[in-house]
């Protein structure tokens with residue numbers, strides 16, 4: 793895909809995202825009030841979403857990061873998820889909320905949640921900004937979803953294309969100029 797020969801179509805604007813994050817932040821705060829919450833954010837894609845989401849919480853929270861990788865520079869999952877960097881903290885006694893930018897095939901989230909369960913937390917749930925259920929290869933139904941989106945490769949707000957565009961403050965899809 794040569795991105796210069798494409799049209800950018802905004803799918804979730806900055807305003808859409810900001811409004812939805814306020815709702816999600818409240819919902820999650822209410823669900824975990826008086827519980828010990830540990831957010832585990834999956835780098836690299838979720839760094840923008842996590843930073844904005846946790847600032848909407850009105851409860852205390854611990855935050856750590858794992859680096860996972862399965863797409864490389866392409867638009868299709870390699871099918872195998874790598875944990876490039878694991879978290880160091882002991883999760884016993886904590887309710888874990890895994891935060892990621894997108895669930896597509898579901899392979900990353902399933903793999904990470906199964907991995908974190910071996911660390912004996914009280915519970916493991918997940919929150920994703922974008923859910924693309926049409927693409928699922930494994931059974932997973934995210935607990936908190938910002939937006940359910942169609943089967944399109946999306947970019948921006950943390951999501952990359954060829955290692956670029958993560959800093960664009962909204963989510964967009966790329967389509968052919970002559971469409």
Ligand SMILES: O=P(O)(O)OC[C@H]1O[C@H](OP(=O)(O)OP(=O)(O)O)[C@H](O)[C@@H]1O
Pocket residue numbers: 834835836837838860861862863864869892893894895896897898899900901951952
């Ligand atoms: O549901 P899946 O098909 O597994 O896809 C979702 C994963 O793909 C992307 O990560 P990627 O492996 O591209 O690494 P990145 O976070 O560095 O962008 C994205 O950030 C999710 O973690």
Ligand SMILES: Nc1nc2[nH]cnc2c(=O)[nH]1
Pocket residue numbers: 863894896897944945946947948951952953
């Ligand atoms: N940038 C990007 N990464 C992904 N990883 C899984 N699905 C997607 C997607 O639609 N866009």
